[in-house]
Amino acid sequence: MQQGFGTVDAQKTYRRDPADRVTPCTLEDLTLLYHHASGQTHMVISPVPELLACMADGVAMTAGDLHDCLARDYDLGPRDAAEAEIAAHLDALASLGLVRPA
Amino acid sequence: MRHALTLRIGPATFRIGSAWRAPLAQIAHLYAAYPRVEGAIADFTVRLQPTNMLRRWVRPSIFITGDHGLADAAPMSLAHGLLAAEMGMNLQMALGWRRHLLLHASSVEKDGRALVMTGESGSGKSTLAALLGERGWRLMGDEFALLDLECGAILPFPRLVSLKNGAIDVVADAVGEARMGPLLRATAKGDIRHMIPRDGAVSRMDEGATPRLLLFPRFGHRAEERAVGQGEVFMRLTQASTNYVAAGEAGFRALTRFVADVPARAVDFSSGDEAIAMVERLWDERA
Structure with a gap:
């Protein structure tokens, strides 16, 4: 999973838009x-x-902002690896239409 | 169509038309206890028509169609006309029903609570529902369980029970010949015979029940039982539903509620008696 994370742009920002509203369960x-807009059901796990x-x-956030937010409640390990993983998740979520580049 | 009848099964009304008399005569006989609602506005039309003009008489060959059809459905022999009508009704429900979440599952009821069983063709869900229906349970359906989008109840759709191959004799022995349809040999799914549900299954077909237990039966394996996680249950039920996507948010809410509320078990078994003992025990454990 670590491969490819190196290309992530740490300054890229993402946000959740009201149009991407989801009902969680x-x-x-x-x-x-x-996901109301598409009618699709996504199955996700932590994080x-x-x-x-x-x-x-x-609010628009970078992987670094999200790292800080999560680090308040969770032990995320080394910052670089965690941020890279968060950035990859953001990318995947954007491709699913759950968040969008800000 | 030359021959037609309209009947109601659970909440759905079907108008079945046929170019031939024989399949409809069999339907009329086997569905004699069901409300005939001639003149009513039908939810679905099923048509059994010749694949071409000649094929009405020469080696008659049936093409199943109706409000919803499958372009590549294989024509069937007139000897399997009853099966064609049954498949036609199933097809209309699977492709067109929108008022409930449709689960490809059998269901039976006891004391106002429903046992739902889902699985692939051959899993034993129809046979098990048929046998339980003879042992103090009310058969609600062998093919589709209708999940109410508002209240979460399971509603009956007690059409004829379709039995295949080895299950035919097991159920015929239990219910007697009078409630069995003709043996349809060598269909695409092997030998098939239909069973008429007991009177109570039909007279109470408007009565729903709160789901209490979900089973994933699997016939042909050593007796075993395991719990099934909610994620797996959700995934398998979306696969077992023909209209989950079409039902939109209402379907999502109804299905997640069902998964969260109803405990699920996978049960393997090698005989009907073994399966019934397992089902009764699991049911009593939930009491």
Whole structure:
């Protein structure tokens, strides 16, 4: 998983838009997200629900901002690796239409 | 169409038309206890028509169509006309029903609570539902369970029970010949015979039940039972639903509620008696 993270742009910002509203539902250790705009159901696991929760107010955030938000509640390990992983998640979430580049 | 009848099964009304008399005569006989609602506005039309003009008489060959059709559906022999009508009704429900979340599952009821069983063709869900329906449970359906989008109840769709191959004799022995349809040999799914549900299954077909237990039966394996996680249950039920995507947010809410509320078990079994003992035990454990 570490491969490819090196190309991530740490300054790239993402935000949640009201148009990308989801209805979440937690089933044991996974979370379902019903995406209203597309009618698609996404099945996600940690840290995606936590990332989306940090972005709940719609403010544009970088992977670094999100790292700081998550680090308040979780031990994320070495910062570089964690930020790279967060950036990769943001990229994936953007391709699913759950967040958008700010 | 030359021959037609309109009947109601659960909440759905079907108008079945046929170029031939025989399949409809069989349908009329097997569905004798169901409300005939001639003149009613039908939810679906099923048509059994010749693949071309000649094929009405020469080696008659049936093409199943209706409000919803499959372009590449293989024509069937007139000897399998009853099966064509049944498949036509299933096809209309699977492709067109929108008022409930449709689960490809059998269901039975006891004390106002429903047991739902889902699995692939051959899993034993129809046979198990048919046998339980003879042992103190009310058969609600062998093919589709209808999940109410508002209240979360399971509603019956008690059409004829479709039995295949080895299951035919097991169920015929339990219910008697009078409630069995003709043996349809060598269909695409092997030998098939239909069973008429008990009177109560039809007379109470408007009564829903709160789901209490979900089973994933699997016939042909050593008896075993395991819990199934909610994520897996959700995934398997979306696969088992023909209209989950079409139902939109209402479907999402109804299905997540079902998964969160209803415990699920996978049960393997090698005989009907073994399966029934497992089902009864699991049910009693939930009491």
